[in-house]
Amino acid sequence: MGDLRVEWIRTDSETLVHLYQDGESRPEVQQQDYHDRAHFFTDQIQHGNFSLCLDNLRAEDEGRYTCRVYSQQDSGETVVQIKHECLLVSGSDRSISAHDGEDVTLNCSVDSHIKPEHIEVSWIRTDGDILVLFFQNNKTLPDSSDEQYRDRVEFFTAEIPKGNFSLRLKSVRTEDKGVYMCQVFAGGLSANVTVELEQLGFSSWHIAVLFFCFAAGSGAVLLLCSLIYCRYKNTVTSSIIMNLQVSLVFCPNICMLFAFMLWGFTEGSLLETVTCSALYLLRPVMLMWALRYLKCLQDNQKSWIRFFRITKEYAILTVIVYSVDLSRIQLLNLIHSVFKIL
Template identity: 40%
Template sequence: MVKLLVSDVAWVVFLTFTLTASEGFQLQGPSGPLVAQLGGSVLLPCAAESPLPLEELEVEWRRADSGALLHLFQEGEERPESQDHVYAGRAHFFTEEVARGNYSIMLHNVTMQDAGNYTCKVFTNVESSNIIVEVYLERLWVSGGGVVFAHAADEVVLNCSVDSHIPADKLEEVTWRRKDKTLVLLYQDGEVVSESSDPKYQGRVQFYSEDISKGDLSLRLKDIRTEDKGEYICTAHSGDLSANTTVVLKALGFSNVHISILVLCTITLLYTLGYTILAWLLLRKKENSPTACLIHFSRFLCPDILLGICFILWGFAEGSLGEASACATLNFVRVLLLMKTAPYLDQLPGIFHKLKTLGAPAVYTMVTIVVLSVHYRSKQNLLEALSTMDLYAT
């Protein structure tokens, strides 16, 4: 009886030792998620602490979600015929390394669908073990976009941010452009290149965040003009990767300057209509009276001055200073020309008679100054003109 009891205890100890020893071998995988490049190759690591006998070894690599078979190693060799058609010819074992306990595979021509979890499962006749390998695609995503509303002369922020495994400070280039390709703002090689912006945006745009490395690529646009409304595209570049988002700016209402311009234009219209009727009535009674001539004279003088002021205000409000100054000058020049050719000029005080001799030089001088200042408002145009003059001089 005692011998039987000792025998049973020995048998239990033996079974316990055997089961403990065969709890399963350990597989080693990557320490974290793997990052793969679209179109490139990625190594999916899987290895045993010690080699396992090839004659009883079976290695399966499968998608964790769908169970699709990437590759199979069985009976001492690869089984490419068993691969799912999605991975056929793209997944390979390192055959010579399998005998050393290396069960990793290389996945080539990575696609967007290859992102996800993979299971490496290793079997022997008596035991098995598995690990999960997670694969991310190296991506460059830009978020933001949407519709933004703003009033003229306001300041607005157009949102854009980068979401990527690539650090934002590694971005090679960030551009903000209008839909018509007009360059609004450029960030290149770690610096903001403000001078490359289109002239109508220079001094009015900047990145919302001074530290782009935090991933905030938003654009701050100041002194909004009605012409600023439209689509703005934020694009980020890193190597062969690029991504973009679109923000639509819709301007609403007018600023105080715009309202002032509207009021002046209305006053000009009413003034012109009222004085036209009054001048017609007076000239009808006594055509050459000094009073009638002064009224007729003020009828074209005041509206042109008011419209000239309107053009100047519009230039400040909309930034088209060259065009506004040219239009304002033409209005003032028109006053000089009309006074010079007025048939009733002799009826006015003597100071106006000098317009017959000074009118033409004044007109030519004003037009010349304005045209030259508009055309040569940029240093580049002036340099080109000077170089052309040098060519003719030689």
């Protein structure tokens, strides 16, 4: 053993990793990067085992290593390669723009030799740590998705064996705008990539909502200015003033009623839609009840308007709001009970 010289060398740079010479290890001559990290198995040297133990492996340790053995009669060598096992996840560098109601794809590709059954993928909305979709044990788990994304997200199943875990988000809504993260776990490795969904354009429903809001606002201003002008002009009859007053009461509120109904179709908030629609539907009744020119109305109209006093209006509004709220709570409780049973 005293005549042997064994050296481990980093092949790409001829860096001395470790050396055995004159019957002992020579750590003092090894490269500084490997000091206290590379050593032999001392008790195995007498059996001819000069395997190298490399502690605290780093990414820069990746490469080819050559073990060269010299004796007085002969020499030989063997080569070992260290591959740095990494999990590479890539996505799109650009933010994604879409129109309301469209389907979008959030890109996430996994470059790894690890099979899908050993990969765990989570798509998360970062601003509230909302779970969008989850993949585990080679299965997509749609029931784990948050309620607002359930039945609207999916993977491209045929592309999963190729490492494609891109997310398809269907019927994009305004509230979907934000940053999404694709988190990938495989064994002890993890990596992630983020995708931003922004600049959601207006759909035809949104344009219709804006139209009715603009019509309500501009119409109210125009009618109010006309009413003020007519009141200060002595030649205008009371019937004209009454017609303007009635138009000012009804037209803007009816426009806002349609605006909130259309908004309910686009955003899907049942409680807010019903509440606001009920408010704008009942508001003209309250205003008509306080109208100064009741004498211009017919007797049956006066009786009908007086019947809907403020107390009745708010009673109706309260019943509508709480009935919708209660039905929504009962529906959520029913869904929760079904999931507990399953």
